[in-house]
Amino acid sequence: MRPFRLVDGSRLAVPGVIGLREAWSLSFGQMEHVLLGPDAGFPEFQPVDEWKNEVALVDARALPPEVRKEAGIRTPEEERAELEAFCAEAAAFDWPRSMEERRLEDLRVLERARLTPLDDRARGVLTAHGYAYWLAGFTRHSDILWVHRIGGTAPLAAWTSIWLETRRTPDVEGPPEWLASEKYSELWRTRWTDRVLRELSDGAVTEAGLLFARVREAVFHLAEDDLARAGTEAAARMAANADEVMIPLHGPARRVRLPPFILKVYERSPFEARATPGELIPLREMLVPGEDTWVLVKDLR
Known part of the structure; x- marks a missing residue:
């Protein structure tokens, strides 16, 4: 690479x-x-010590494709493959594609990230299917930092x-x-x-x-x-x-x-x-x- x-x-x-x-x-x-x-x-x-919220994260590449699809999760690799196919078709017809090429650059960075953030829908799907994900957050008014593993066989709080x-x-x-x-x-x-x-x-x-x-x-x-x-x-x-x-x-x-x-x-x-x-x-x-x-x-x- x-x-x-x-x-x-x-x-x-x-x-x-x-x-x-x-x-x-x-x-x-x-x-x-x-x-x-x-x-x-x-x-x-925004440094963590200024937060008053939490973020849910998962290794999306480790999930079965059917679970990702139901949860609305697209990996950068999947999105890039679709976009590259579109760009190849656009090139054949000489269509402008500057926005797509810019997105391909963005996906190069996203492909190197280990974890994917989850929205509420995705969290619900993973929970329903028994797949674990991480939840981490901080509130500046309480100075409390938390890390939870939600679902799976070994939940943690x-x-x-x-x-x-x-x-x-x-x-x-x-x-x-x-x-x-x-x-x-x-x-x-x-x-x-x-x-x-x-x-x-x-x-x-x-x-x-x-x-x-x-x-x-x-x-x-x-x-x-x-x-x-x-x-x-x-x-x-x-x-x-x-x-x-x-x-x-x-x-x-x-x-x-x-x-x-x-x-x-x-x-x-x-x-x-x-x-x-x-x-x-x-x-x-x-x-x-x-x-x-x-x-x-x-x-x-």
Whole structure:
């Protein structure tokens, strides 16, 4: 698959490969960092900590075609095949097709997204047929983040907050010598949402993936150029655990190890429990594993 990037201001964004997460799109902290992986490099909209709603998501490609059809879900691959057939017919008659070609470009981005957002109709169809989907949301007035797996053989429900008591594991090391402690703490807060979403959903839901679900119908401007190829090469070096890598458009970035921590999770909805004064909500503890993340050297000064 040829590498391409979003022409998105001065931000490197190679969908499904690598992307800089800018301060305006981040939740709880404002430390810009470079994200790798299948949810990196997509457009983002409204940080999670400004939300007061939820989004339902599913891996549409894993659903049987007949279920997708009943639910009104069309994969980007299906839509592209239909559109390419139309464009071939239009070319034979010399019809103008600029809008269709623009849509084909958009579908190139959508094809790289793992999860598809669901409307109420689709959710009802999946539930009726016993297929699971994810539901994730946040309300800024309550500071509660939730992740549920609806339906299927192993439903799950969890609510938590960055303000709930958390603690580091006993073997935690401090920040590296070259990173100030306040920037290290800011990076920890910045990465909290994504790390918790991934742990609560067995890796299915990420912060970047959730934000992209809000803007899937945007118009994307793409480029296949040396920057896209250099970004892909930088991602490969980062995945191979290089300590410092040159990021196109942004300069050098360094790897930082963020420690594991213990998170407290509500086992029942805290919103419902508030209707009964004095009722205690059951809590369980969950280990969020450590991770490597990448910060720009220019932001360390």
